[in-house]
Amino acid sequence: MIAIIDYGIGNLRSIERALQHVSDHVVRTDNPETILQAQRLILPGVGAFGACIEEVRKRQLEQPILDAVARKIPFLGVCVGMQMLFETSSELGIHAGLGLMKGHIRELSPPDSALKVPHMGWNIVKPLCQNVLFDGIPDHAYCYFAHSFYATENDPNDVIASTEYGEELPVAFASDHVYGVQFHPEKSHNIGLRILSNFATLA
Amino acid sequence: MPLAKRIIPCLDVDQGRVVKGIQFVDLVDAGDPVEQAQVYNREGADELVFLDITATHEGRGIIHEIVRRTAEQVFIPLTVGGGIRTMEDMRDMLHAGADKVAINSAAIKTPDLITECGRAFGAQCVVVAIDVKRRRQGGWEVYTHGGRRPTGIDGLQWAIEVETRGAGELLVTSMDRDGTQIGYDIELLQEIDRRVQLPVIASGGAGTVEHFRDALMVGRAHAVLAASMFHFKQVTLSEVKQFLHDSGITVRRI
Numbered sequence: 075m076i077a078i079i080d081y082g083i084g085n086l087r088s089i090e091r092a093l094q095h096v097s098d099h100v101v102r103t104d105n106p107e108t109i110l111q112a113q114r115l116i117l118p119g120v121g122a123f124g125a126c127i128e129e130v131r132k133r134q135l136e137q138p139i140l141d142a143v144a145r146k147i148p149f150l151g152v153c154v155g156m157q158m159l160f161e162t163s164s165e166l167g168i169h170a171g172l173g174l175m176k177g178h179i180r181e182l183s184p185p186d187s188a189l190k191v192p193h194m195g196w197n198i199v200k201p202l203c204q205n206v207l208f209d210g211i212p213d214h215a216y217c218y219f220a221h222s223f224y225a226t227e228n229d230p231n232d233v234i235a236s237t238e239y240g241e242e243l244p245v246a247f248a249s250d251h252v253y254g255v256q257f258h259p260e261k262s263h264n265i266g267l268r269i270l271s272n273f274a275t276l277a
Numbered sequence: 278m279p280l281a282k283r284i285i286p287c288l289d290v291d292q293g294r295v296v297k298g299i300q301f302v303d304l305v306d307a308g309d310p311v312e313q314a315q316v317y318n319r320e321g322a323d324e325l326v327f328l329d330i331t332a333t334h335e336g337r338g339i340i341h342e343i344v345r346r347t348a349e350q351v352f353i354p355l356t357v358g359g360g361i362r363t364m365e366d367m368r369d370m371l372h373a374g375a376d377k378v379a380i381n382s383a384a385i386k387t388p389d390l391i392t393e394c395g396r397a398f399g400a401q402c403v404v405v406a407i408d409v410k411r412r413r414q415g416g417w418e419v420y421t422h423g424g425r426r427p428t429g430i431d432g433l434q435w436a437i438e439v440e441t442r443g444a445g446e447l448l449v450t451s452m453d454r455d456g457t458q459i460g461y462d463i464e465l466l467q468e469i470d471r472r473v474q475l476p477v478i479a480s481g482g483a484g485t486v487e488h489f490r491d492a493l494m495v496g497r498a499h500a501v502l503a504a505s506m507f508h509f510k511q512v513t514l515s516e517v518k519q520f521l522h523d524s525g526i527t528v529r530r531i
Contacts, residue, residue, distance in 0.1 A: 085372055091349045121399060190474065192401045194445070195280035195499075196323055196529045216281060216529040218354060220376075220401050239280075261354050261376065263318070263531065 075099040076274060077112035079139065079155075081129040084120035089152065092260035096271035106138035114274065115142055119154025123163040123179060123223065126154050127171060136172065143174060149252045150273050156247070156254030157225060165223050174252050177228035182221070184240030192222040197237045199257065199265075205234040205248055206276045207255075207269060215265045217257035219245075224256060281529040282493050283323035283500035284517055285478060286507040288313055290359075291330050293339045297456065297505050307508040311346045317507065318351040320514040321531040325351065326379070326448070326478075326502060329359030330423055341373045348374025358406050358448070367394050371402065379404040379448055382421035385428055385435075388442055395443040404478075405439045406448040407432060409465065417451075417465060424452050433468055440473045447473065448502070451481035456505060458484025466496030478502050486512060486520040493526055 076093055080086055080102040093100045093116070103109060117139070119126045130136055143149050151159045160171045163179035171179070182191045196216040201208040217237075224243050235246035237257075245256040253273065259266035288295045288310050295307040307313070314325055325347070329340040337360060344357055357370050358379025367378045378398075384391050384405050395403045408424050409417035409432035417432035436447060449469060451462035461482045469477055476499035479492040483503035492498045506512055518528045 085374060087345075087374055088348055088352065092352050189279075190476070192399075192445075193280075194401050194476075195283065197280050220354075260352055263321075263353055266352060 075101060075112055076114040076116060077108055078102045078116045078118060079109060079130075079135060080104050081126070081133050081135060083126055083129055084118065086118055089116065089118050089260040092267060092270055093274065095267055097274040104133055104135065106135060109135065109138040109142055110145075112142065112147065114148045115139070115150070117149070117151040117155035117158060119152065119156075119158060121154065123154055123157055123165040123171075124167060124169045127158055127163075127169055130158070139172065140174075143252060146251050148273060148276055149174075151252075151254040152260075153221060153256060153258055156256055157223060159247070159252060159254045160225050163223065175225075175228070175232055175247060175249050175254065177225045177232075179223050180226050181223055182239070182243075186240040189240045192220060193239050193243075194220045197239065197257075199235050199237055199245060201235045201246075203234055205246075207246065207248060207253055207272050208235065209272050210268055211265060217245075217255075217259070217262040217265055219257045221256055225254075279527055280499075281323065281527050282498075282521065283478075284321075284489070284514060284521075284528065285324045285326055285356075285500055285502040286317045286322050286514070287326040287328060287480070287502045287504040289328045289330050289504060290340060290343060293343065295508065296330070297508055310343045311350070313508070314347045314351050317514065318353055321518060321529070322353060322514055323529055324354045324356060324500070326356045326358065328379070329357070331360070341369065344370065344373040344375055356404055356448075358404065364390065364394055364397060367398065367403075371398060375402075377402045377404050377446070379406040381406040381408065382426075384439065385419065385421050385430065388438065391439060391442040391444050395445065400443050400445040403444050404446045404448050405444040406450065407435060407439070408450045408452055410452045411462075420452060424455075432465070433472055436469050436473050436475075440475050444475060446476045446478065448478045448480060454482025455480075457482055458505060460484065460488040461492040461496060461498075461501070463491055463496045466492060466498050470497040476500065484511075486517050489517055490521060490524045490526065493521070494524070 356377040357375040479498035480502040
């Protein structure tokens, strides 16, 4: 069973339906028991970092998430869900993340002033190493982005893909069984579905 | 690499059906919106725009249902516009599954709405649609209510104000060109590009692949929108993208 952690922010229907394309057992939950029993977990997120992490904590989902991760089940954070995997974010104040990966969330500031923030639209995701999450993904595959903040000061070993936006941005991460993607696989057409399918089937 | 330039099929929806008119009138039926959305998704559309042109209150529920059903099957960004009057309307659309919401008449009537929606939902989901018609004495005038009501407002000035108020994107439609298939109003696009930083979606007049190229290269638009060309299968999305790629424009090919 793949559980999507539903902490009350944003519309989860797209990610739920995209996962249903690749798996028969998808649930949406804010129940700590279900989170602990899931075989795979997805942490989505839209909007401001602080608002998201606050809802996760208010619903007392942080400990169940950390416990589930400690059980070594595959875990995927998407967009702000990915950002929450890191240590802190400086979006509208300083907020502590889940601390599952080394790094901090900071505002994008492309060196070329013609490049706008938010970084929004289709951009090429370049895998940097062999990782099962990107199995079957061709070179120059486009994914859909919509974000103003990104993860930096990472452990380079965790970065599995990057995107160029004035500079090289790390946009996909893997640390053991914990994964994170800055783009929206549920909005990235067949490429996104393939990435979700890879996640749904990885051992 | 810059972001890929987007090719956006537009579905004008009236009472639950796709329709297409010429210069905003003379509507013809062009099919079921959800089915049509799926076809465009398969063919490689980068985004879809639904414009609800149903004037009646009962029509509102229908568009929600269409957006909801489409969002469940189509995994690309969806933009929805038409009849959005309040922040609540916008929230409802986002909850139905829209990624972005376009406002037009309401933005003219209550410009604060642009700022408020941007703060509440993020500027990236606030698209301001600007419908303009050329003035005999030069320049462009903004129209609202589906092109029925002149406002006396200058299109270029309005574009600047919309940016200042915090919109995320502009959807600029030339009413003179809408449905004519004689090409986008390139001069209009250039004048807007000269004044604002926001991404611009060019709309109104697409008839050939060269028109797309010109809007993107000469008009410096970030995206091109077309309805009739795709509805009536004059060209496929992959043909458009092949042509643009060969012209040196960065596009997403599937």
